[in-house]
Amino acid sequence: MVSTILLVDDSATILMSMESILGKAGFKIEKASSGEEALNRLDQGLAPNLFITDVHMPGMNGIDLVRKLRARAGFQFTPILVVTTEGQQAKRDEARAARATGWLVKPVQPDDMLRVVRQILPNG
Amino acid sequence: MAPESRNRRRNGQDRVLSILAAFAFLIMAMAAFANDEPAAAGVAMLAALFAVILWHRASQTPEMPEEVQELLCFVADELAQYRAFTRLLRDQGGRINDASGEAALVIVEGLREIDRAVETLRIELRKTSEELPLDAIHRAELAQRVEAIGRPILRMLGCLQFQDVTQQQIAFLSRLSLMVDDHMVRLARKCGDRRAVERLDKFKEMFAAALDDTVMTNQRDDFYAATGLALQEEGGPRIEMF
Numbered sequence: 001m002v003s004t005i006l007l008v009d010d011s012a013t014i015l016m017s018m019e020s021i022l023g024k025a026g027f028k029i030e031k032a033s034s035g036e037e038a039l040n041r042l043d044q045g046l047a048p049n050l051f052i053t054d055v056h057m058p059g060m061n062g063i064d065l066v067r068k069l070r071a072r073a074g075f076q077f078t079p080i081l082v083v084t085t086e087g088q089q090a091k092r093d094e095a096r097a098a099r100a101t102g103w104l105v106k107p108v109q110p111d112d113m114l115r116v117v118r119q120i121l122p123n124g
Numbered sequence: 125m126a127p128e129s130r131n132r133r134r135n136g137q138d139r140v141l142s143i144l145a146a147f148a149f150l151i152m153a154m155a156a157f158a159n160d161e162p163a164a165a166g167v168a169m170l171a172a173l174f175a176v177i178l179w180h181r182a183s184q185t186p187e188m189p190e191e192v193q194e195l196l197c198f199v200a201d202e203l204a205q206y207r208a209f210t211r212l213l214r215d216q217g218g219r220i221n222d223a224s225g226e227a228a229l230v231i232v233e234g235l236r237e238i239d240r241a242v243e244t245l246r247i248e249l250r251k252t253s254e255e256l257p258l259d260a261i262h263r264a265e266l267a268q269r270v271e272a273i274g275r276p277i278l279r280m281l282g283c284l285q286f287q288d289v290t291q292q293q294i295a296f297l298s299r300l301s302l303m304v305d306d307h308m309v310r311l312a313r314k315c316g317d318r319r320a321v322e323r324l325d326k327f328k329e330m331f332a333a334a335l336d337d338t339v340m341t342n343q344r345d346d347f348y349a350a351t352g353l354a355l356q357e358e359g360g361p362r363i364e365m366f
Contacts, residue, residue: 011288013228017281020236056292085292107285110278
């Protein structure tokens with residue numbers, strides 16, 4: 001079965017480029033331009049196998065999204081990768097405390113991204 | 125007299141005058157409620173006393189030397205102009221963000237389109253390779269060329285993250301600039317009214333030079349906005365044939 005990845009980023013460019021990179025590798029891609037939209041998609045029944053979220057977004061930030069996801073039934077253990085330009089250790093610690101699965105600092109090379117995603121979703 | 129004892133004496137006088145003023149004010153307030161002539165005369169007398177006290181107090185307030193006042197206004201005026209510069213820098217940051225964001229979006233859309241076309245080509249080539257009047261060597265060459273076209277696309281898509289990185293860097297510069305700006309506002313307030321002194325010629329020249337260096341209409345518009353002028357330049361057509 002094809003794994004679904006929900007990409008959350010306020011940048012349309014990032015969403016589209018990530019969709020292409022991961023889509024070419026055979027994953028099914030869903031997109032949301034904010035944390036709120038991501039949660040709405042879940043309310044509508046979407047159940048991704050992996051979340052990839054940005055940190056700095058208008059409204060709900062990526063770390064808050066991680067907290068909200070962890071508080072939801074069914075998503076306590078779903079992997080969440082935080083992909084961000086933020087390099088601050090304190091923020092990274094915050095994400096770790098919120099129980100994010102990983103932290104990738106932009107720009108991430110497509111090969112590195114695919115390697116990490118395949119590590120999390122080995123069955124594609 | 126030693127400065128210390130002079131200060132102590134002045135403080136003592138101030139305290140006595142404060143008590144007298146408070147006392148006079150209290151009597152005036154009480155007399156205002158007494159509606160007869162002696163009381164009114166008392167009010168007039170106390171008002172006069174109150175005025176004398178206030179005058180005396182005012183005359184005790186040290187005057188700031190004119191040179192210092194001018195200097196403070198001079199500094200405040202400079203600060204106001206530094207603020208105009210920082211605002212101009214922030215505006216340019218916004219322009220860079222907008223322009224790079226739009227360009228990145230067009231590039232990513234284009235790359236995806238190329239990627240889809242390459243994929244179609246790859247499938248078609250596989251499907252029809254036996255029908256094509258090509259020998260095996262040519263077919264392999266063709267397939268390799270298609271692969272070569274598609275290979276850089278992934279890396280280029282990854283590189284488009286530059287836009288997000290640039291945006292964050294500019295946002296950081298903008299935040300720093302706002303901090304400096306806020307500091308300058310507070311400093312200027314302490315210095316007094318900047319309008320009291322004419323703008324510095326040197327600064328004017330520098331600012332004018334900055335305008336001369338700008339190339340784009342929107343930069344010039346930002347410049348006008350930073351100087352407080354609500355002026356928009358005519359942009360002209362995007363393409364013009366002479």
